[in-house]
Amino acid sequence: MSPRMRLWLVAAGGAGLAALLVAACLDLPRFGGDRHPCGDRAVEASLSRHTANTVASVTFDQRAFDTLGEMSILFAAVLGSVVLLRQTRDEHRARPEPAAVSRPVRRYALLVLPVALLTGLYVVAHGQVSPGGGFQGGVVAATALHLLYLGADYRALERVRPLAPYEAGDALAASAYLVTGLAALLAGSAFLANTLLPYGTFNTLASAGTVPLLNAAIGMEVACAVVVLLAGFLDQAVEIVDEGESGERHDDPGRPGKRERP
């Protein structure tokens, strides 16, 4: 196919897509109006399954299959970066030497770390009740762990973060999501249908059927994935050096305001 032909094909496809999008947009309810057909149905379905947070009901119940796809995307992306950022044959590891951390930074990081970690876990645990959920809480908890790198040094972080359990946790959580979906199938309803567990009391932790389970699986998957992803980047930035390049002083790329010499 000639480049000219290809261009025409893209233009035709693009024009068709644009026409369909415009046609669909003309049919949308007006911006800011009081008619919300989709929203009303989502809220009704979420209330009927005792889920206080409608967004959680949409992501983990009404559209749980979409979330499975998103989780697979994250899983594949992290897997890809792990493969790309691995230590190659012409690279070796240089132990970073501990660097002095100024006292206010250390104090702040070590003070905020438990608070941030707890906030992340709280957000994961209350996904079915209040805004937030597995994804948000997982990212918060995983990044909170890296405050240890700011407050202490890379070795301290490596000590609390042995990578293998996190890699296994990532895969386990992804499987847990699948298994919960399959369990519904085995119980005689549809894949990922929210029919396994009693719906519980509205607006409590024990509500919304399988939503808390799927939410927890996503929280664990995201937290482990972020830890593994950051570990790959940190290894490359701090530890792994090319052949012939010596290790350098360990200073802190994550701290704002401190810049490397050009």
Add this chain to the structure above:
Amino acid sequence: MTEAVIVVALLLVGACATAAVAVRDPVRQSLVLAVLGVVLAVLFTVLQAPDVGLSQLAVGSALTPLLLLLTVRKVRRRAQRAPDGPAGRRGREGGP
């Protein structure tokens, strides 16, 4: 009242996003991105989407800048060693 807050948040987002494009040094750019993440989170919360705001806060203002900073560090370190390679030119461009 609500509309005024929305307008202010939108203007802040516009200003931060423009700054993120205008700043050329990747290190500073990542810091501007972090600020943009916070401002976007405020906008989403004002527009009654706290779930999206929370993910924006966690990913946009913490995770992305951190990944960018780590990448810049790796690239610059490589550039110091091989100043004639493509990585070297990139590193000097990014320098102040």
